[in-house]
Amino acid sequence: MIDRLERAFKRQQQFTGDASHELRTPLAVIQAEATLALQKEREAGEYRESLQTISEEAGHMASIIEKLLTLARADSGTEQLMFEEIDLGKLLTEIAADAEVLCQHKGLSFQLGEVPGLTLKGDRARLRELFLNLLDNAIKYTPAGGTVSLSLREAERMATVDVRDTGLGIPPEHVPHIFERFYRVDKARSRAEGGAGLGLAICKHIAEIHGGRIEVQSEAGKGSTFSVRLPLS
CATH class of the missing domain: 3.30.565.10 (Histidine kinase-like ATPase, C-terminal domain)
Structure with a gap:
């Protein structure tokens, strides 16, 4: 019983670490683009490029989170199937x-x-x-x-x-x-x-x-x- 709990805990730790790593990269890109956009005045086209990058990375994060939720529901046995x-x-x-x-x-x-x-x-x-x-x-x-x-x-x-x-x-x-x-x-x-x-x-x-x-x-x-x-x- 204890061994099983320890294995489950290690899997959870690994899952959490991997998830954090996957979300860290798009978040860093969003932060960098926002910081650069705020540092100085830019042309409208440059702002649009920054906003496009931010939008794409936010979409990437949303996709990762949705997949993580799918797997979390699968692990917990709470997903609803029809x-x-x-x-x-x-x-x-x-x-x-x-x-x-x-x-x-x-x-x-x-x-x-x-x-x-x-x-x-x-x-x-x-x-x-x-x-x-x-x-x-x-x-x-x-x-x-x-x-x-x-x-x-x-x-x-x-x-x-x-x-x-x-x-x-x-x-x-x-x-x-x-x-x-x-x-x-x-x-x-x-x-x-x-x-x-x-x-x-x-x-x-x-x-x-x-x-x-x-x-x-x-x-x-x-x-x-x-x-x-x-x-x-």
Whole structure:
């Protein structure tokens, strides 16, 4: 019992320390921009640039805080879920429309593969968050001219959603850790892209609360495939 409490306390300490570190950087940028703006008179355009930076960093902080709250609710068992019958194929088709717009904006090709009408019980909002997170990651880390794809298949009463990309890929030594909280393969690039290393941890949690799991196959320089397996109704 004592050992279990000690482990829980250490996890909480680590979580708090990591969260503080993630919030410290955007806060420092906001403080620096505000200080510079107040030090002397500036042209209107310079003020706008400072305000734009402050707005972006505040948005980054808000995103981190929302993800931290999601994980905190998961840890405490207080998150509220609304399970219903969901046509997974229809949901993915709706999500694909958003992903295609994002791909076009970055100069990527988007491919929607087969999406049969498979039905499962789940929380629509959380499943949408799961698949949008995976697609957003794929788009972020795929250079212009690459391809992102989404497809759905069934085997042994399990639905499998595959999100593929032709992006940077993940070095093999990092693959076992990518679903850990605050873990980032390339910290500098993740920071530039607005990542805090929480998205995949949330994806893993959402898959698990639906009785499923998430897996990845990747090769550095050749892209990745994230597969979400969920039980059908």
